Each structure stands twice: as structure tokens, then as C-alpha cells.
Amino acid sequence: MRPFSYERAEHSVGAIAAAADGAGRNAMYLGGGTNLVDLMRLGVERPGHLVDVSRLATDGVEELPDGGLRVGAAMRNSELAAHAIVRRRYPVLSEALLSGASGQIRNLATTGGNLLQRTRCPYFQDASKPCNKRRPGSGCPAREGDHRNLAIIGHSEACVATHPSDMAVALTALGAEVEVAGPRGDRRVPMPGLHRLPGEEPERDTVLEPAELITAVTLPPPLEGGRSRYRKVRERASFAFALVSTAVVVDVLDGTVRDCGIALGGVAHAPWRAERAEAALRGAPATRDAFGKAADAELSLARPLRDNTYKVPLARNLLVQTLEELCA
């Protein structure tokens, strides 16, 4: 592991200044470290300076006047999943968090760090292999190699990686916004807009600029009358990344879908907001037939690779089943 200097930030302004000052040494923010420390050990990430933001005072939730909820970036995944307001009003978020990782990892991992975790594409994690995300221009062996678990939507010639976060999929279905502070001021980024599609620059996972820091995630008031669910399909029952997952929030009245928020995980370089499915469902009857048409509308965008065509029917079936369960 490359040697690095370390400092603990006392507040976000200090953290941003420290990250900006350390740009020449490849300064990075440290949250819980559950992904970053591993990638440093693998030689995939090589920061020369770490700015520890895990003890900033942004470690709790705050109820907002509009009925929404503000989640601090340093809040641990385990505490967020267990929080009474989250469980009662945003159960899809609690479910998504608890479907990911292990108890030990959730106790370390932070909200901000969860959003910024890197892909688990095997070529990205192996520093001896080419990878356009790790070393731009070196090529993408996954296109012809092991891509069984990789993207079916929105990928590019340069990169077919998927974003691994479960939490981000729930935040996308909920219409959350990410609060960002940086050297040039503060801004709010609506999910899924934080994460980019790979295009020609797969080295950039997100729209964040150098030294920008995630300070919080804001949830809008819960959909009135809505029910929500996170479902995840993986190769073993627990402690594995999604092959495909879905977060669904839906409000049905008298057999008609009034409103919904739908996102898919494990299919793209970003949590995937299923806008076409949402549009097809609003005002539609809450029937299996309508659910299937909505899923097909979304998955018409799919361009699966040689060995991951299975993800298309998997995503369709998962979405239809989840909608049926919520609307039963």
C-alpha cells in the first residue's frame, strides 16, 4: 500500500480545504473505509493523503418542515437502517441497507461512502488487468470476458461496470437529493443524477468535482398512501451483491396506480430510474398485465452482453412480482 498522510477533519469546510490542498498528492476522503481500505490494499486506489470525514457532526437524521428527512453523510448504514422514522416512513430504504453487506460492515460504512463505493467488476479490482475505469485507455476485458454480473443498460464500448450500492437504488426510487459542498459552494444533486453513465469517461463514477464532499441526503415526504419494497436477487441468500434488484414505491387507489417511483440495481453504471415503467404505470390499472407492459417498456432499453442476457427476464419478473406483492 502506498504510504499516505492522514488528517481528521473537524468540520466540512476544513475537510474541503484539506482535500483541495492535497489534490497534488491524490487526496481522498475517508468514511468508514470498508471499500476504500480494501481497494488501497489491492493497489486499485493509491491516495497520498486521507481526509477522514467519518467523525463530522453529520451523523444523524433531521426531520424537515416539509415532512421529509435529512440524513447526515457520516451516519452509519446500520444506524440508518434501524432508525425508527426510516423504518416507519421509508421502509424501502431500511430494507435496501439491510440487504447489503454484513452487520460488521454496516457498522462502519457511512451514507456518503455507500454512495461513492466503486464497482465490483473483477477487472477493476485486479490491478494487473487492463481497465478503462482504473487506467483510462487501457481497454475493457469485461466486454469479451467475464461480464455475467455486469451491465445490461446504458453501458459503453469503454465500460460495462455496474454500481454496487443497494441503498442508492432505494434513494433513487424515493426521489432523494444529495447535498454536496465544495470549494465553489454548495449544491443539490437529485438521484440518480449523482452517478454517471460511463460513456467515454468511465474513470468518473459520479458528477462530483475534485474536493467536493457529500454532506447529506434529503428524502422528500413519503408518498401519501404509498407502499414500498426492496427486493434483491443474488447468487446466495445473504452477503452478496445484487445480480438484479428493484426498489418500488407505489400508491394504488381503487385498483388504479396513482403514483410510483421505481429503480433497478445491478443493471447499469448508476442506480437506474425506471422512468418509462413509471410513466406506463401512472393512471394504469394495478394488474399483472399492466405491470408486465411497464417492465417491458423499461427493458426495451436493455442491450445485454453475451453472458448476461438472463438479467433481462430476471429484471422483468422481479419488477412484476414486486408490484404484484405491493398492490395485492
Added chain:
Amino acid sequence: MAEDALAVEETRKEPARHVEVTLRVNGEQRRLELDTRSSLLDVLREQLGLIGAKKGCDHGQCGACTVLIDGRRANSCLALAVAHDGAEITTIEGVADGDALHPVQAAFIEHDGFQCGYCTPGQICSAVGMLAEVRAGWPSALSTREGDAGPPALTDAEIAERMNGNVCRCGAYPGIRAAIAEAAG
């Protein structure tokens, strides 16, 4: 190849950075000088001689390195020691009350919750932390829907889900689950 050579060169050129860190380990204050790169696991094993926590995978996947940090279970291999300056650390060496075994330790012996024993310190520390989570009413992926109706029932499936971060290569899982169920009372 070029990238690897570059990385090695870079690492050679740059001096290690040392920092002073204070940890309270099993009730004892320890002042340490560390390389910033040291994981909590390496500090426990190599600097403090506490070899109970094991280095299984060193990637946070096997749980053999599990310790309690400020009362919460965590993978000590993924924790940079410098980031936990001032923390209270409990390892397997510190869970018993003097000569009296912790109830989870006693239950592991009673139910044969191990074979080779390599994963056992991590299993026990993880179970101690997990049972505290259950007492605090924390949900799991299986019990999120139970709402605020008190701590969830610790069925076999519930224990397996909550212990998903601890792998046992010998497959002693039935004994491990039985031990945890008994210790939960």
C-alpha cells in the same frame, strides 16, 4: 505491468508516515506509534500481541477479524487504526469477566460451536455485538417488517442472516446457531 512497476517505485520513494494513536484495548489504555497504513487487526496482532482476532481474508469477507469498536462489531482488517484513535476496543481476549467465561463463550463450548477454531474468536465477538443489536431492537433483512414491536425473535434463519459476515470453513454452523440461541436466553 507498467502500472505495477510504477506503483512499486512510487511506494519505494515515499516514506512511511507515522502517527501517535491511543486505543483503550480490553480496558487498558495503550499509546502506540503507528504507520498510517496499519489496520486495527495488524496493530492488535503484531504490536499488542493479541492474536485472538485472525487474519482470514483481509478483505472484510470472512469475519475472522471481528472485534468490538466502542461496543459495535466491526471487521478490524478494514479499520485503519489511525481512524479509530481514542476508541474502546474489545477483542476475544477481553470478553470474559476474569476467569468467568462470557455466556456466548460458554454456549459455544456447550454446543460444539467450532471444529478447527480459527473463525471462533470472530464468531464470538460478532455474536456478542449482534445480540446487543437485537436487544436494541435493530432489524435484519428478515425482520424489517416487524415494526416497533420489540426485539425480533431469534429463529435459526434470523441468526443465520445476522451472522452472515462470519464464515466457518468447517461448517460448524448448526452448533454456532444453537450456541447463540442459548446465549440469547
